[in-house]
Amino acid sequence: MTTSNRNVVSTLGADGKLTVELVEEEITDPVGHEVLIRIDGAAINPSDLGLMFGPALLEQAEFSPGKIVAPMPEAAAKALSGRVGDAIRIGNEGAGTVIAAGEEPEAQALLGKRVSGRPGGLFSNYRIADARTCLELPDDLPIESAAASFVNPMTAVCFVETMRQEGFKGLVHTVAASNLGQMLAKLCKEEGVPLVNIVRKQEQADILRSIGTEHIVDSSQEDFNARLIDAIDATGALLAFDAIGGGNMASRVLSAMDAVCMKGTAYNRYGSEEMKKVYVYGTLDFGPTILDRSFGFTWNVSGWLVMRYFMSLPKDRQDWVQERIIKGLRSTTLASKFKHRIGLDELFERDVALACNAKTTGEKYLLIPNG
């Protein structure tokens, strides 16, 4: 038996053009540990948009039903030459119902249950996953939380876990009003973790204030640096997570941390001795990261990927992360909100694709493939 399926696939051509299309296929029935999931909802996250559209010039694309063909800036096409010709399935997270299962007991046990999985390619009607990598979700969880139970909740919980593992006392988050940022603010409050929240406009500060967040610093204000120093001083936060990537935010954060550490000590051209660290976990700005090194020599800027981090944890810490996610989803601390719901076909409409790809705060899209 097979099941007819449509899935969103992104391919970069040798001509530098990016094609995103709905591809039809037949899925064969699950065997062994496999389960067949009917996708009930999939979150459209910046990481999905990055893989699906990346730096393509979507404004100049040709749109037709189930197909978008967009030119790519030459430098970007060159940088992405490694993916030329690869048909990449899109969709990092989502939840669905197990409608068929292989013969192994782990697979059979999930029949009829709602699960989230991480096989990739979840912008589909159906998807095969390994039952042993699925997270069984409570039946009464709203689809919004279920569909976004993986990327953002796991990222927020793993920020806290990283901080504790490395012995830091507080966190700085550079995109604090994002969906993830709001989750992190609530999580840090519950976990007693001091958090400095950097936003880039007043409305974003208001959003955070409305959920009871302290230490909000607006980078659009003239006194940003001074306030950032005050907030880091008040929290002792010497570990930052940055999703902007490009520009000088990481550098400014490190300078503020160094200024706090140097307070009341004699001049030292090598900067303060405390470790000051920024993890870059996203690429909202594709430009280069610019470090002015006005923060001495004891600093560290690193890439950070939630799955690589999670997989590096010992089993007992992985279990804690997963339990903390379920607890947070139930209490709404880690629950997501979506402004828009769209079907698979709508994703290929010009207005929807552009709005979705703008990644505007508070404008998240939920994909309902079988709606």
Add this chain to the structure above:
Amino acid sequence: MTTSNRNVVSTLGADGKLTVELVEEEITDPVGHEVLIRIDGAAINPSDLGLMFGPALLEQAEFSPGKIVAPMPEAAAKALSGRVGDAIRIGNEGAGTVIAAGEEPEAQALLGKRVSGRPGGLFSNYRIADARTCLELPDDLPIESAAASFVNPMTAVCFVETMRQEGFKGLVHTVAASNLGQMLAKLCKEEGVPLVNIVRKQEQADILRSIGTEHIVDSSQEDFNARLIDAIDATGALLAFDAIGGGNMASRVLSAMDAVCMKGTAYNRYGSEEMKKVYVYGTLDFGPTILDRSFGFTWNVSGWLVMRYFMSLPKDRQDWVQERIIKGLRSTTLASKFKHRIGLDELFERDVALACNAKTTGEKYLLIPNG
């Protein structure tokens, strides 16, 4: 009793002007664990020049006997505001003869011996140091090696120690023809450590080739990136030490490392899973570090300071580092060469100060304060 002394002091004024001058003082006799060292020679290293002159506009300075007053670019003066008014003694490394000692046995034991120490301020006729932090040197060591027994040799040995401690298999060095770079090349050969040597012109490549160095890559050549990839592939070097600081060298090295790690694997937008790391240990270029992040998410760029690193090592590894330094100084592997010898007064002559501050490869200066 006191001893008349002159020492080189650098002070940044509130007006943004940098004053470097020979200051006279009386040194009181050593007590307790102290020894009084008559300085026989002190190496003038980039780290000394950085502290003494930094980004000051030396070309526009006023020179008078024993005094230089130089304007500072406004941005630099602002960045260095933490040192305004501090009279900073210059001279990180040097060797001398102990001519007086406190009453403690550790101090008495060094009377008449040649030692190197790290009290700072060694661009002086005399200096007090704690006997317990002095390294006793063999009597027959030439003054050039003795005077430079600390910064470069310890840095080279600690590069190798860092590599082993962190589990890397080889090193990349971005200023390979420097005095330190040549030491490192010889040390790595003896220690069996694969080393990629980046130089920026043909003459530098020739210097390294003349001492039997493999894997030399010239950044001024058009095929630099391709050759860098080949050299990293051949050596497996995924840890780099960079003394340039500004510009995109760290970024280019990380991209080459990622390209090597991705060879023969499928496209992965998150880059290769192996850790790729650059330590920035110097500031030959005061401009910002520019990372284009074309190397995925598993990377790390950190500041690195030899003394902070050395002090973080367990005692047995510190002992190994020190023994390896003495061995290398004796065998000339870690011995330094100087092109010029100058006295304290000459340092304040316009031509000498400018030539010295140019940090030209092969043009190192040795200070002989009592010559």
